[in-house]
Amino acid sequence: MTTTRSNKSLDSTSMEVSNTTETTVKPVTANGGSKKTGSKRKKDDPTGQFLQMMKKQIQLARYELEVDPYRGIFDTSEDCFYKRCSHVFTDLGSNAENTIDDENYGISCPCVSSWIRDERQKLEAIAQRKNKRRKNVIPRSLKVPTTKQRQSASNRSTSDKNVNVEDITDDSNPLDTTDITSSDVEIIEVQQNRTSPLNNNDFIQVKRNPHVNYSCACDANPFCIASIGGVMDDYLQNRIKKKLGLKQEESLQNIPDNMSPKDVYDDKFAKHLIHFTSEPVIKSNISCTSTSGRQLRTQSVVDVETIVNHLKTVLQVTDAEVKQRLANLEQWNKKRIYPGNIRKVSDTKFVFCRPVGISNLGATCYLNSQLQCLVANLAFMQGVLRWTNEDGEHAQMNLVISSLQSLLAHMVYGAQAVVSTVEFSSALGLENDEMQDPNEFARLLFDRMHESFQRSSPFLKHLLPSLFQGVFEYKTKCTKCQNVSTRQENFMDLNLPMMGDDAPSSLKDFTLEQLLESYLKIEILDGENKYHCCRCDERTSAERRVIFSKLPPVLNIQLARYVFDLKTFRKKKLMDRILLPRTLDIRKGDGESHTYILCAVQNHKGSSAYSGHYVAEVMDWMTGVWFEFDDEKVSKQDKGPISSYHPSQETCHRPKEGTSDAYNLFYVELTFLRETVKKDLIGTALGTTSIVHQVSGELERSFNLEKE
Amino acid sequence: MTLHGYVCYVFLILTRLIETRIQDQNKKILHRLTCRRTGILNFLLDDDKCVDSDLYWVNGLVFQNFMSCRDPMEDLFLRSTQSNGPILCNSQNICQHGKGLHPREFRKGKFLSKTKFSIFCNLIHAERNVSLSLDGKEVSNAPIYDFAVTSKENIFCHECVNEYRSDLSSKVDVASLLVKVYVELDPDSAPSIVDSTMYAVPKSFVTALRKFAVKMFKFFSSLELGSSTRCPFPGIDYFEISEWSPLSKEDLDPLVTTMISCKFHRVVDAMTN
Numbered sequence: 001m002t003t004t005r006s007n008k009s010l011d012s013t014s015m016e017v018s019n020t021t022e023t024t025v026k027p028v029t030a031n032g033g034s035k036k037t038g039s040k041r042k043k044d045d046p047t048g049q050f051l052q053m054m055k056k057q058i059q060l061a062r063y064e065l066e067v068d069p070y071r072g073i074f075d076t077s078e079d080c081f082y083k084r085c086s087h088v089f090t091d092l093g094s095n096a097e098n099t100i101d102d103e104n105y106g107i108s109c110p111c112v113s114s115w116i117r118d119e120r121q122k123l124e125a126i127a128q129r130k131n132k133r134r135k136n137v138i139p140r141s142l143k144v145p146t147t148k149q150r151q152s153a154s155n156r157s158t159s160d161k162n163v164n165v166e167d168i169t170d171d172s173n174p175l176d177t178t179d180i181t182s183s184d185v186e187i188i189e190v191q192q193n194r195t196s197p198l199n200n201n202d203f204i205q206v207k208r209n210p211h212v213n214y215s216c217a218c219d220a221n222p223f224c225i226a227s228i229g230g231v232m233d234d235y236l237q238n239r240i241k242k243k244l245g246l247k248q249e250e251s252l253q254n255i256p257d258n259m260s261p262k263d264v265y266d267d268k269f270a271k272h273l274i275h276f277t278s279e280p281v282i283k284s285n286i287s288c289t290s291t292s293g294r295q296l297r298t299q300s301v302v303d304v305e306t307i308v309n310h311l312k313t314v315l316q317v318t319d320a321e322v323k324q325r326l327a328n329l330e331q332w333n334k335k336r337i338y339p340g341n342i343r344k345v346s347d348t349k350f351v352f353c354r355p356v357g358i359s360n361l362g363a364t365c366y367l368n369s370q371l372q373c374l375v376a377n378l379a380f381m382q383g384v385l386r387w388t389n390e391d392g393e394h395a396q397m398n399l400v401i402s403s404l405q406s407l408l409a410h411m412v413y414g415a416q417a418v419v420s421t422v423e424f425s426s427a428l429g430l431e432n433d434e435m436q437d438p439n440e441f442a443r444l445l446f447d448r449m450h451e452s453f454q455r456s457s458p459f460l461k462h463l464l465p466s467l468f469q470g471v472f473e474y475k476t477k478c479t480k481c482q483n484v485s486t487r488q489e490n491f492m493d494l495n496l497p498m499m500g501d502d503a504p505s506s507l508k509d510f511t512l513e514q515l516l517e518s519y520l521k522i523e524i525l526d527g528e529n530k531y532h533c534c535r536c537d538e539r540t541s542a543e544r545r546v547i548f549s550k551l552p553p554v555l556n557i558q559l560a561r562y563v564f565d566l567k568t569f570r571k572k573k574l575m576d577r578i579l580l581p582r583t584l585d586i587r588k589g590d591g592e593s594h595t596y597i598l599c600a601v602q603n604h605k606g607s608s609a610y611s612g613h614y615v616a617e618v619m620d621w622m623t624g625v626w627f628e629f630d631d632e633k634v635s636k637q638d639k640g641p642i643s644s645y646h647p648s649q650e651t652c653h654r655p656k657e658g659t660s661d662a663y664n665l666f667y668v669e670l671t672f673l674r675e676t677v678k679k680d681l682i683g684t685a686l687g688t689t690s691i692v693h694q695v696s697g698e699l700e701r702s703f704n705l706e707k708e
Numbered sequence: 709m710t711l712h713g714y715v716c717y718v719f720l721i722l723t724r725l726i727e728t729r730i731q732d733q734n735k736k737i738l739h740r741l742t743c744r745r746t747g748i749l750n751f752l753l754d755d756d757k758c759v760d761s762d763l764y765w766v767n768g769l770v771f772q773n774f775m776s777c778r779d780p781m782e783d784l785f786l787r788s789t790q791s792n793g794p795i796l797c798n799s800q801n802i803c804q805h806g807k808g809l810h811p812r813e814f815r816k817g818k819f820l821s822k823t824k825f826s827i828f829c830n831l832i833h834a835e836r837n838v839s840l841s842l843d844g845k846e847v848s849n850a851p852i853y854d855f856a857v858t859s860k861e862n863i864f865c866h867e868c869v870n871e872y873r874s875d876l877s878s879k880v881d882v883a884s885l886l887v888k889v890y891v892e893l894d895p896d897s898a899p900s901i902v903d904s905t906m907y908a909v910p911k912s913f914v915t916a917l918r919k920f921a922v923k924m925f926k927f928f929s930s931l932e933l934g935s936s937t938r939c940p941f942p943g944i945d946y947f948e949i950s951e952w953s954p955l956s957k958e959d960l961d962p963l964v965t966t967m968i969s970c971k972f973h974r975v976v977d978a979m980t981n
Contacts, residue, residue: 050926051890051925054886054925057883057943058880058883058884058887060944061876061880061943061945064945065873069873069876070811070864071811071815220816220943221815222765222768222817222818224818225771225775225820230772230775230777231753231775232753235748235749238749360866363866365866435870611870613867631866
C-alpha cells in the first residue's frame, strides 16, 4: 500500500459532515433547546438537509472506495477528515485566550462538540426559565435590587455571542423589556448587554452518555480517542477549565512534569510497573510481513550444486569455466545486497541476492505477477533498458515505457527489497482496485510497446516479435479432391483449451504435453462445420491440422481456464489439474525438434473467474534458482514450481497431483537461453545504459545513507 | 444458648466474614481503579508533545473499558492467567488471510502513539500483577500482548480491501440511485433529463417512494446506535438493504403501475392518477 493518493483525499470543506450536520439536523430531533431555534429553522426544508447529509455520506464512502479503506492511515494529506479528531489535544493545548467564544472550546471532535452543544442548549434553557421567573417576579414586587443582586447581575455581563439574534426577539425571551417598569432600569441595563443567559462560570460539562449500549460516530474512527468517555471526559473537562482559567481538579493540579510513576503510585502498584519511561520498550515482535517498502535487499542462501548443475546444463562448459562463472555471479549478487544484510555461509552455499517484491496497490497482483515473469526474461530486459525516447516527445506511450524501464531497472539494479508500480500503473491509466486478466493486460501492453518501439532503433523494432512471435500453419485437406490449402498465422502466445468434459475419464491430471497433443491433433471438418473447397467449389468434408512453421525463443502458453458457462451466463474457471514438464520438446512442421525449458509460471489462486489472487513462480535464468513472488513476499523454491516434473524422471517420482492454479506458462528455448546467459547481459552489456548507471548510483547512495 | 440461637450466631458470623471479604475485594479493585485513573490522567493523556508517526492499534472495546475506570477487567486477566497467554490478544482480530485487519475490524479499534501504547500496556500489566499478588496468587511473566498491530507494518490486507470495497461499492450504488431517483421524482421541479421515452408512474407510487427515501435519508443522517445519540451516521457500510423492507405492499406497489393500469390486461388507460 502506498501513500501517494493524497490528491484524491477529501478536503476539509467537503468533509465538513459532522459539524454541519450536527447543526442542521439537530433541531429536527432535538428536545429542550430546540424550541427557541425552531422559529428560524421552520423555514428550512429538513428533508433537503437530510438529502445533503446523505450526499455527504456517499462522498465519505467514496473516499473509502477511492482513497483509503482504512480511513486515513494511507492518506498523507493534513486535512484528512478522520485525523481531525486526533488534534483534540493540540486544540486544547493551545494558549488561546480564556474565553468561551468558541462554543465547542476549540475541540475538533464532532462527537464531543455535539455533546457540548447539547449541554449548552440544556443549560441555556434552564437559565432562560430562571430569568423568565425573575422577570415575572420583579415588576410585581417593584423592589430595588440589593447590592448583591447588582453584583451578581454585573458578573453575568460577559456575553456569549453565539446565540442567534432571533432568540432575543422570541416571544418567550426572558430579556423582553416591554413589561418592565422604570424602577427596574438598573437591572434592565445589565440584561440588555447580554445575548446569552450563560457566562464563563456556567461551565459546560463534557460527558459521553454512560449507557453501555451507547455508541457514537467516532467509535468507528480509530483516530479519535476524545470520544472514548470515562476518564477522558474528566481529562477534557480539566483541560477546558485550564484554558478558561477556572479551578481544575486537584488530582491534576500539583503533579510536576518531571514526576516519575513511582512518585505517583504506592509501592504495591509501582513495583509492578515495567519500562515506564518516555522511550518504551516494545517487547513482542510483530508477526506479519513488512509492507513498508523501505527495506534494503537481503540475501537468500542457495545450494552451490543447484547453480553448478544449471550452468552445466545450459552453458555446456567445463568445470573451470563454471567456477569462473560462479565467482562472477557471486560478485554480482553481493554487489546488490546491503553489506549489513550479508551473512557468512558455508562453501557449499551461495549468497544470492533475494529478488525484489512488488507492493500491491489494491488489486494489482495480476500486474505484479506478470512483471515478475517479464523481468526474469534477460532478453526482454535488455531491450527495454536500451530504449531511449528518441522522438523527444512525451507521448503517453513513451511515458509508459520510460516508467516501465525505470521500474525494471530498480527491480534488477535497485537497493530496495520492495518496489512500487504506482508510476507505471498511473502511466497506463490502470484502475488499481480492479482486477484484470493478466494475459489480456500483457497483450495490450505488448501491442502498445511494439507500437512505440517502431519509432526507435531497428533492434527495438523487432524486439517483441523476435522474442515471442511464432508462426502457425493451418493445413486443410479436402477429403474429396485431396487438395491441400495452407494458411499461415502469427501468434504471440499459444492459447491451449483445457480438456474439460471432453477428457477421458481415466485421466485425472493432464500433462501439458497431452494438452498440446490434443491442440495439434487433426480436426475433422464435417456436418455443419464443412469446409468450402476452392477446387470442388462446394462444401466438403475436410481434415485440418495445425503445425508450427516457426517457434519463438520464448513460448508463452496460456491455459484457457476461463470459459463462458451457458448455464449461468457467467464466466467460470475450469479447475482441471495440470502437471508441468520442466522441459518440453516441440516439433516443427519440418520435423526439427526444439527443447524448451520452463522458466516462469503465473498462478491464479481461487476457484472463481471474478476474484482470486495471482502469484508468480519464476526461474532466474542465470542460476536456475526458483522463487515464488506473492506481491511483496518473495520466497525461494528449492524444488521449483508446484506440480512440475522432469520428463526424464520416473513416473513414481513425479508429483501426485497437478495444479489447478497454473494459468500462464513461459518456456524458453534451450539454445536461446544458452546464448543469452553466455552474453552475461546483466553484468556487462547492460551496465552501460544510462538508466542502469542512474539506478546503480542510487543503490550506492542508499547503502551509504543506511550506514550513516 | 438454644440451637436456633447458635445457628443464628454462626450465620451472623459467616455473613460478617463474607461482607468483610467482599469489602476487601472491593477495596482492592478500587485501589487498582484509582491507580489506573491516576496513570491515565498523568501519563497516558499527558502527552501533548508526542509526535510518533507509528501508530499502534488496540481493540476499541478493551480500550474503552480500560478508560472507563469502572471495569476492573478481571475477565481479561483471568483468561490470561488460566492460559498463561497474553493479556491482549491481537491475533483474534487478524483477518482470515493472516495479513492484517479487515477494514471493518480495523475501525473497531483505536490508534495510540508508541508512547501511549507502551504506557497503556504497562498499566494493564501492572494491574494484572497487582490483582494476582493481592489475591495471593503467583505472578507469572505472561506477555502483555501477542504481537503489535501497527499502521506501518501489518494492518493492510489487500484481499480484505477488495472484498470490503466490492461490498461497499454496491451499497454506495444503492444510496446514489436512491438520491438520484428522489431528486428526479421531485414534483416541484421540472425533469432534469429530457428523454424521448417517457414513463407513466402513479403519483401515489412517487409519494410512497419519496417517503421511503426520506426515511432512509433520516436513518443515514442520524443513526441511533445507542439509547440517544444525534451524532452523524458512522458510514454507509453500516447500511444493510436487506433489512430495509418496512413498507407494506399498500405503501409501495411492487408492480409500480397497478394504480393506473387496467386490472386484467395491465395496460395503462388513465393518466389522471
